[in-house]
Amino acid sequence: xxxxxxxxxxxxxxxxxxxxxxxxxxxxxxxxxxxxxxxxxxxxxxxxxxxxxxxxxxxxxxxxxxxxxxxxxxxxxxxxxxxxxxxxxxxxxxxxxxxxxxxxxxxxxxxxxxxxxxxxxxxxxxxxxxxxxxxxxxxxxxxxxxxxxxxxxxxxxxxxxxxxxxxxx
Amino acid sequence: xxxxxxxxxxxxxxxxxxxxxxxxxxxxxxxxxxxxxxxxxxxxxxxxxxxxxxxxxxxxxxxxxxxxxxxxxxxxxxxxxxxxxxxxxxxxxxxxxxxxxxxxxxxxxxxxxxxxxxxxxxxxxxxxxxxxxxxxxxxxxxxxxxxxxxxxxxxxxxxxxxxxxxxxxxxxxxxxxxxxxxxxxxxxxxxxxxxxxxxxxxxxx
Numbered sequence: 001x002x003x004x005x006x007x008x009x010x011x012x013x014x015x016x017x018x019x020x021x022x023x024x025x026x027x028x029x030x031x032x033x034x035x036x037x038x039x040x041x042x043x044x045x046x047x048x049x050x051x052x053x054x055x056x057x058x059x060x061x062x063x064x065x066x067x068x069x070x071x072x073x074x075x076x077x078x079x080x081x082x083x084x085x086x087x088x089x090x091x092x093x094x095x096x097x098x099x100x101x102x103x104x105x106x107x108x109x110x111x112x113x114x115x116x117x118x119x120x121x122x123x124x125x126x127x128x129x130x131x132x133x134x135x136x137x138x139x140x141x142x143x144x145x146x147x148x149x150x151x152x153x154x155x156x157x158x159x160x161x162x163x164x165x166x167x168x169x
Numbered sequence: 170x171x172x173x174x175x176x177x178x179x180x181x182x183x184x185x186x187x188x189x190x191x192x193x194x195x196x197x198x199x200x201x202x203x204x205x206x207x208x209x210x211x212x213x214x215x216x217x218x219x220x221x222x223x224x225x226x227x228x229x230x231x232x233x234x235x236x237x238x239x240x241x242x243x244x245x246x247x248x249x250x251x252x253x254x255x256x257x258x259x260x261x262x263x264x265x266x267x268x269x270x271x272x273x274x275x276x277x278x279x280x281x282x283x284x285x286x287x288x289x290x291x292x293x294x295x296x297x298x299x300x301x302x303x304x305x306x307x308x309x310x311x312x313x314x315x316x317x318x319x320x321x322x323x324x325x326x327x328x329x330x331x332x333x334x335x336x337x338x339x340x341x342x343x344x345x346x347x348x349x350x351x352x353x354x355x356x357x358x359x360x361x362x363x364x365x366x367x368x369x370x371x372x373x374x
Contacts, residue, residue: 003211003246003257008199012192017184032195037202044255098183117177118184148180 004043008036011053014119015060021114022064024099027071034063057119061111061129101152108132109144116141200260210254212263215242218275219370220363223340225264225271228253231285232267235338237359252290271340277370280307282341290337294325298332305346308371312350334358340367 015035019028038059046055102110108130115121115129116137126137203209211233213226224242226234226249233253236245250257261268266284273279291299298320305311311319317329333344339358345367349355357364 001247001250001255003250004255005213005246005258008196008258012195013187016188016191016195017181017186020184021181029191029195029198033198033202036195036199037206037208040199040203040256041206041208098181118181145177145180152180 001044001048004040007039007043007052007056011056012036014053015056017118018057018060018114019064020099021102021118022060022111023068023071024103027064027067031060031064031067034067035060038063053119054121054125057115057121058129061115098152101148104151105144105147106140109140109147112137112140113144113148117145196259200258200262203256203258204260204263208256209258209260209263210256211249212258212260213246213249214259214261214264214268216268216271218271220340220359220366223271225267226257227264227267228287228289230287230289232264232338232341233287233290235340237339237363239360240358267341274340275370280371284341286338286341291332291335294320294322294328295332295335297321298329299336299338299342299344302333302336302343302346305343307343308373310346310348310368310373313347313355314350316347330356343367346371346373 012032016028016032019031019035022028023031035056039056042059046052102113105113111130112123112126115126116123123134123137123141126141127134200209200212211226211228213224213234216223216225221238222242223238224234224236224240224245225232226236226246234245234249236242246257270279270282270284274282288296288299298316301316301320304319305316313326313329313333314323317323317325320329322328329347333347334356336342336344336358339345345357345359345364347355348368354361354364354368
């Protein structure tokens with residue numbers, strides 16, 4: 001069996017991307033931590049032929065729901081991200097525009113997009129995660145991507161210097 | 170894995186594939202949590218020494234494994250996952266005391282180790298042999314035959330050789346102090362050079 005450290009090294013970055021896409025920068029790291037603590041507890045019993053990525057995404061899906069609920073109960077969460085997207089490369093500063101666009105999607109679409117396009121999960125497994133049909137999962141991901149392409153032009157389409165971006169909005 | 174992920178151009182370029190500072194922070198947090206929840210079964214680190222990089226691994230009971238680079242640290246970690254527990258994390262702080270003592274030893278400032286040891290990777294006669302090795306003092310050597318006699322089985326010279334070769338805790342449990350009857354060093358898990366370096370350090374070669 002692989003040491004758990006190897007699982008963290010191999011899949012930790014993917015799970016972080018998924019958590020960030022599903023929960024946004026504020027809560028992603030809490031969800032990541034809960035996911036890996038839970039995974040580490042269960043790891044010795046994981047069948048040797050298990051799909052580790054799908055297993056981790058399944059745990060992350062549940063933990064993200066818990067973390068989002070806990071965040072909703074918090075009295076006054078930090079309302080918005082800093083206005084200007086930072087170029088410092090610090091994770092809490094990753095492009096606020098992308099998160100705003102993701103956040104505007106229905107939860108199912110956001111999840112389907114993250115699990116399929118960031119984690120590489122087949123639609124069948126995404127459907128199993130929340131009990132819908134494979135077609136519904138495929139549609140949710142397709143609709144999500146379609147919306148994103150219109151609401152989030154992407155970093156390359158924004159060649160304007162940082163100063164102007166803040167003003168433009 | 171990335172090969173199976175469908176292409177979306179640069180749509181998610183703002184979400185970095187690799188975010189090293191975040192991963193370092195999250196890893197540290199995982200080690201803390203795992204420690205507090207009692208699920209960090211094996212902690213490990215590597216330590217640079219005159220005999221190369223040593224892998225040190227510990228359980229809640231003590232130091233369980235020391236491995237030379239020639240033994241392939243990745244392979245050793247996989248063996249630990251199978252034989253002890255796969256709940257293994259890189260957690261250097263848990264091995265601070267062992268690291269300090271090993272560094273003192275290589276600096277010539279320590280002649281015996283005072284560390285809790287977890288003997289679980291050694292069984293039966295081999296364990297008896299290894300326990301006896303701790304009685305061979307710094308700078309002294311014994312032959313395989315002498316060790317066999319001391320362990321109560323004078324004819325088990327070959328088994329003593331096997332016990333030394335499979336010592337899970339080299340350096341700390343001094344199998345390097347066991348040499349051939351003709352005075353030549355004999356084999357060593359860390360390689361002949363490593364054995365020579367240790368014996369020279371101790372003034373026994």
